[in-house]
Amino acid sequence: MPGRLNHQSIIVTGAGRGIGAELAQTFAAEGAKVVVADVNQGNAANVANRIMASGGSAISVEVDVRKRDSIRAMISAAVKEFGGLDTIVNNAGIAQVRSFLDISDEDWDTMLEVNARGVLICMQESIKQMLAQGHGGSVINMSSIAGKQGYPTQAHYCASKFGVVALTQAAAKAFGPNRIRVNAICPGIVATDMWKMIDQGFRDAGLTKEENEAFNGYVALTALGRPSTPADLTGVAVYLASHESDYMTGQTLLVEGGLVFD
């Protein structure tokens, strides 16, 4: 049976684990040829190997989204291996728990360098490739509920994720005439290593005492009353990558169990 992403060449950054790994595997199962890109080469290779072991097409690439040369090499690898680039998911990201007054200059720079500038450079370099190919493309940026609402324990993370929404809207307007669509996904409370680190950050800051207290506290606020798994995000990601969403651009889709109502 043909997949919904047959013949597409797709890059997923931060695909060595968590949400990115799940998206990469789902894209491959839908027929895409996937570049599994991560700063952690070993994790990226494991994900690519899993995809190939189940009959899919994938390569792994080491990328650091803070470095333009590294991003260019990632895109060249996609073009060389899979003949072009149709979709990129700018998913690589970091998080940190810091009370507002404690965010240092360095905390700010580190956060924005990966989560905002990293997304900008990945967008620029991938869009240049799509423009050269001349048949459009789909750019999917990973924002967050923190890109829609400020949270007092992670203001710099929120600023980076609001920034991702701004980049999404600006690029959608800039490249709509070239049929390059740019959309963002806002996950909520997803059970990944990132949230384990955030939960630990709450405890380190003395904001919570028990393991998973912060995690469960946020989950309790969702309308659906359960945490998200990376699999909850695959449906919307496949949709945004596929031609089913050909008339959608500049949008930010909240997939978070009902936590932030737009």
Ligand SMILES: NC(=O)c1ccc[n+]([C@@H]2O[C@H](COP(=O)([O-])OP(=O)(O)OC[C@H]3O[C@@H](n4cnc5c(N)ncnc54)[C@H](O)[C@@H]3O)[C@@H](O)[C@H]2O)c1
């Ligand atoms: N987990 C959540 O609840 C949640 C909620 C909303 C948004 N998000 C966003 O979704 C994305 C994925 O989150 P996750 O929970 O899977 O996180 P994760 O920490 O489990 O995975 C992130 C991946 O990004 C990679 N990465 C980090 N810095 C990088 C860099 N400079 N270059 C390349 N790769 C780099 C890491 O090695 C890791 O494999 C992030 O952008 C995150 O902000 C997550």
